[in-house]
Amino acid sequence: MAATLKGNMLIAQSGGPTVVINQSLVGAVLEAKEHACIQGIYGALNGIKGVLKENFVNLRRETVATLEAVARTPSSALGTVRQKPTEEECNQIFSILMRYNIRYFFYIGGNDSAETTLILNENARKVNYEFRCFHIPKTIDNDLRENDHTPGYGSAARFVALAIMGDNLDNRALPGVKIDVIMGRNAGFLTAASALARQYGDDGPHLIYLPEKPFSPEKFVSDVQEVYGRLGRCLVAVSEGICDEQKTPILVKLIGKEDPDPFNNPQLSGTGALGDALAREVKEKTEIKRVRADTFGYLQRSFPGVVSEVDASEARQVARIAVRNAVRADVDGSVAIRRLPGKKYRVSYEVVPLASVARDTRKMPEEFIGSAGNDVTEAFLEYARPLVGPLPKMARLKGWAVPKIS
Numbered sequence: 001m002a003a004t005l006k007g008n009m010l011i012a013q014s015g016g017p018t019v020v021i022n023q024s025l026v027g028a029v030l031e032a033k034e035h036a037c038i039q040g041i042y043g044a045l046n047g048i049k050g051v052l053k054e055n056f057v058n059l060r061r062e063t064v065a066t067l068e069a070v071a072r073t074p075s076s077a078l079g080t081v082r083q084k085p086t087e088e089e090c091n092q093i094f095s096i097l098m099r100y101n102i103r104y105f106f107y108i109g110g111n112d113s114a115e116t117t118l119i120l121n122e123n124a125r126k127v128n129y130e131f132r133c134f135h136i137p138k139t140i141d142n143d144l145r146e147n148d149h150t151p152g153y154g155s156a157a158r159f160v161a162l163a164i165m166g167d168n169l170d171n172r173a174l175p176g177v178k179i180d181v182i183m184g185r186n187a188g189f190l191t192a193a194s195a196l197a198r199q200y201g202d203d204g205p206h207l208i209y210l211p212e213k214p215f216s217p218e219k220f221v222s223d224v225q226e227v228y229g230r231l232g233r234c235l236v237a238v239s240e241g242i243c244d245e246q247k248t249p250i251l252v253k254l255i256g257k258e259d260p261d262p263f264n265n266p267q268l269s270g271t272g273a274l275g276d277a278l279a280r281e282v283k284e285k286t287e288i289k290r291v292r293a294d295t296f297g298y299l300q301r302s303f304p305g306v307v308s309e310v311d312a313s314e315a316r317q318v319a320r321i322a323v324r325n326a327v328r329a330d331v332d333g334s335v336a337i338r339r340l341p342g343k344k345y346r347v348s349y350e351v352v353p354l355a356s357v358a359r360d361t362r363k364m365p366e367e368f369i370g371s372a373g374n375d376v377t378e379a380f381l382e383y384a385r386p387l388v389g390p391l392p393k394m395a396r397l398k399g400w401a402v403p404k405i406s
Contacts, residue, residue: 204235
């Protein structure tokens with residue numbers, strides 16, 4: 001074990017907010033207060049942007065009562081950022097950290113945040129500066145490598161399941177075709193969670209489309225017609241990142257133009273264009289009259305009241321483990337959640353190299369996706385249920401009921 005490193009700590013949040021991201025923030029701060037080697041505890045406002053501007057707040061002054069209240073509050077208490085730093089900016093950040101005697105740095109975020117943490121760590125080693133860097137995992141996309149699942153996903157998946165449950169009831173009462181566009185540029189975990197809404201044999205979503213499988217507008221229309229002809233209605237859950245065989249986003253293919261985001265990716269969230277385009281395909285190529293579309297967009301990330309208890313607990317625990325490892329050993333890394341074998345849901349936590357989490361992401365396993373490419377399997381449902389938690393039971397009048405799904 002390395003000698004105890006004394007100095008100040010800085011923590012920041014990055015990327016999309018989640019319902020439980022502040023559990024990680026508070027978990028790290030409360031754990032840090034238990035270690036005398038960590039002196040000042042500071043938070044950077046708006047991620048690396050706040051570091052570059054030296055916009056810090058003193059978190060040691062906050063009472064436990066305030067911290068616990070913040071932990072239960074959705075979204076990023078320190079603010080967040082969608083800025084991917086350049087090498088030059090990372091060097092500037094490192095100079096600021098040295099000036100403030102920051103010896104412990106924790107960054108809560110996804111794969112881009114892990115990459116930023118990795119660059120800072122590499123710069124510290126170049127100049128032999130004693131410095132501990134830890135990435136604390138977070139993303140509703142659930143696409144971080146090394147992890148069975150990621151803090152933030154369970155609560156966002158719960159939101160999706162509940163929203164689809166309500167939309168299914170609406171669609172059953174006033175039949176038609178309803179298309180719901182759900183977040184997920186490259187991974188379909190969040191859209192797949194819509195399947196948890198099913199309780200009766202005719203419940204939607206009746207069709208689920210994920211980025212992992214090529215999407216054909218023609219096959220989509222055919223699928224919708226088949227379900228509508230059988231049930232008199234059709235509820236569809238579709239990932240915003242669906243692509244064709246050539247990896248062209250369907251949004252770009254259908255509307256014929258790109259609207260890039262700050263990272264030069266096609267703008268997928270914050271627009272209803274994909275839902276409108278898919279609805280137009282159904283309207284123009286079938287005789288179905290009632291066709292509607294909604295884009296869940298940013299509502300999925302910070303919606304109060306949908307927290308998964310497992311998600312909240314694990315979000316705090318990964319942060320506490322990050323701080324414990326930073327002060328007890330000469331290591332840097334990211335804390336990964338691993339699911340233990342067995343019928344009972346249990347996890348373990350492991351520190352993994354920053355490089356193994358940075359940059360690249362993972363996709364849904366093949367065994368989670370139905371063979372037809374428009375649904376998920378029971379294996380996915382077994383995977384997701386403990387992360388989302390119990391869902392409310394919906395009732396039906398006996399004269400209008402069908403057998404429950406087992």
